[in-house]
Amino acid sequence: MATLEELRVQLDGIDNEIARLFEERMKVCGEVGEYKIQSGKKVLDRQRENNKLADVASKVHGEFNKKGIQELYTQLMSMSRKLQYQKLVEAGALGRLPFIAIESLEKEKARVVFQGVEGAYGQAAMFNYFGESCNGFHVHTFRDAMEAIEEGSADYAVLPIENSSAGAVNEMYDLLDEFENYIVAETIIPITHTLAGIPGTKLEEVKCVYSKAEALMQTTHFLDEHADWQRISVVNTAVAAAKVAAEQNKEQAAVCSAYAAKLQGLEILADNINDEKNNSTRFVIVTNQKVYLKDANKISISFELPHESGSLYRILSHFIYNDLNMTKIESRPIEGRNWEYRFFVDFEGNMEQPAVKNALRGLREETRNLNILGNY
Known part of the structure; x- marks a missing residue:
């Protein structure tokens, strides 16, 4: 031998x-x-x-x-x-990508929309990116915000896409696929939830808590200490605060920001009730123009794949071969096609880079319905 x-x-x-x-x-x-x-x-x-x-x-x-x-x-x-x-x-x-590089966004002249009411975390994100003197307004739903920029009544929308503890905001991924709107920037803000009620309310008087579903998820540990409290989901944390303020019922409380509580004249019954103390939310800045900042370094795309073994594995190799760092992947069900999914991927890069062009060329040929959601 x-x-x-x-x-x-x-x-x-x-x-x-x-x-x-x-x-x-x-x-x-x-x-x-x-x-x-x-x-x-x-x-x-x-x-x-x-x-x-x-x-x-x-x-x-x-x-x-x-x-x-x-x-x-x-x-x-x-x-x-x-x-x-x-x-x-x-x-x-490859052909020219239908995106135009720009130096900066016109923040001072822009009309900006966020979802919720005054005091919403979306408003805080808008102020964080555009400044507190920006020309902003609010709408009831994420869809309303996407429609506002699609029809031109707003230049930009500021919308949440991911929370560090609760994960992806699934509705936003569905809307990004449905609307021809594009991500041009992002901003991340810390999320600190409080429990707020009518002034003079004691915790033992509370029977019902209102908030956005994600906020209720992010404060589960605190809420579980009060198992008899009913939890009711509304569209926004600030809407929850406004509802409690309007109904003036000491049996009701809201999970919201301290700013929303102050705006509505509520008293903070418990502060910093997040499960995760470093909780933060990533908001994307969306517009209806196919533009990107010249110094952009992240790209978001969506695509569909054949429902067969190894299809995702083969597609991910385009990022590996071109030395592109993929930072996130999500999947969402495709409407009307059971057990088939649309994938959303974030990766580092700029559309002017040869490696990005190479990867996009391969992805375009080997996926179905590839969409570039933005370079930011």
Whole structure:
């Protein structure tokens, strides 16, 4: 029997030959890419790839080797496509992305909308990004805000998309897919919830607590200490404060910000009741214009995939190959198609960067309904 060192020498020899053949294969793949540039053919030929996988599997023995060689060739063909996408981009075949780079947003002249009422965290986010003297107004729902910028009654909307403890705001992902509006910036604000009630109210008098569903989730530990309290969801924390103030009932309280409580003349019954003391919410600044700031460094996209094994794995390889750091992935059900999902991905980059262009070219060919939601 050969020694371990002798076996390793054999493997090194085989690996050297594999490396040589890999370079030879990629050279031919590059020529294939040149041909496709000239002929206008698509890079991805799924039927050709399926035939190749079946062919190479027929040339080896045993189920382990058959599965292994198909996985190997799946990667080889993926690398071939990425090389061809790179050549297409270098040849200008990506086409101009329909986004215009701008130096800055016109904050002073902008009309800005947020969801909720005076005192909402959305208002705080608006002030944080646009300044407290901005020309802002509020609407009842997220949809109302998206419609306001779509129809032009507002230039920008400030809307929550993610909380550090409660996670994604699912409705916002659905609306970003539905409306042709685009993210141009983001701002993150700390979220500190209080329990507020009519002045003079004692905790033992409270029977019902109002707030936004996410705020009730973010204060579960405190609320669970009062198991007899009924929890009722409303559209916004500030709306909850306004309701309690309007009804003047000591049996009611609101989970809201201290600012909302002050605006409504409520008394803080318990302060800083968050489960997570470092709680914060990421808000996105949305507009109906396809623009991005020149110094933008994050891109949000959405896409659909074939409902088959390995489809997401293959798509994520475009970020790895182009050295792009993916910072977030979410999925949402596709309406009318049970158990199929639309994916939302955030990754670092700017649309002017070659690596981003390469990745977008590959994603455009290998996904369904790719949408660039913004570069910010």
